[in-house]
Amino acid sequence: MNSLGYRLAEARKNCGLTQGQVAEKLHITTQSVSSWECGNTIPDTEKLPELAALYEVTTDWLLSGKLPDAEILEVTSNLSDRLFSEARMATYVSAYCNAKHLYQTKRALAFAREKHDGQYRKPGHSKEMIPYINHPLLLTCHALALGLEDDDLLSACLLHDVCEDCGVALDELPVNEQTREAVRLVTKPENFGKTDSEYKTYYEGIAENRIALMVKLLDRCNNISGMATCFTDKHMAEYIKETQEYIHPLMERARDEYPEYSNQLFLIRYHMNSVLEALRHHMRSSL
Helix, strand or coil, X not given: CCCHHHHHHHHHHHCCCCHHHHHHHHCCCHHHHHHHHHCCCCCCCCHHHHHHHHHCCCHHHHHHCCCCCHHHHHHHHHHHCCCCCHHHHHHHHHHHHHHHCCHHHHHHHHHHHHHCCCCXXXXXXCCCCCECCHHHHXXXXXXXXXXXXXXXXXXXXHHCCHHHHHCCCHHHCCCCHHHHHHHHXXXXXXXXXXXXXXXXXXXXXXXXXXXXXXXXXXXXXXXXXHHHHCCCHHHHHHHHHHHHHHHHHHHHHHHHHCHHHHHHHHHHHHHHHHHHHHHHHHHHXXX
């Protein structure tokens, strides 16, 4: 089967472009283009649409080699216009797994898509029904964009909600015990009452586990990014308070205990704090 790198090289040559010309048009280095075509790395989710447009092909063809049927081509094009399309993210994660031999993440991807099928996130102001799988896919793509390629971590990102939201038992997860433990820790107990003592116990457990900790931080970052579109002001205030009381200390602990994640933690913290400050300003000005 032809690889992503092969298709990138084939599409470029069909357009009569050199690697240097592609690099100049996309404002990247020639080495990056060469690395993609050799299969050493793959383009990120922002560059893929640019490459598809430049080569006059679809992102689906670049990632999977599949050509859409003529009758669904228009629908496919409309769906891919959404930046964080579930189909695009899933194909990207799958291609990444193939390139990096992340076999557990590949199994987790199929399992998460099956279990979350038919579930939707709460509609926001736009009233658009977003498939729930969008959320774990975003976490996984976020992790990959931050350079986190650990098979256990990526698998936990994909599966972090299936036990809590889909009624799946831990021993059903198609992953190793280390990943199952991380999923267990981020899953709130069925009788979780949201008391201070319960929150403290919950977050203390997460803090003791490297994978669970990073998944929780990525999860909170994603939820904060989208809450302005679907949370009431009261709910946002409660979420901000919880973040200050429990998530910020979690980030401090992660920075001290896992220095290998210092760059990723800086970006996560910067993103969350920027969004929270903007939301605080909005809430103050709306009073």
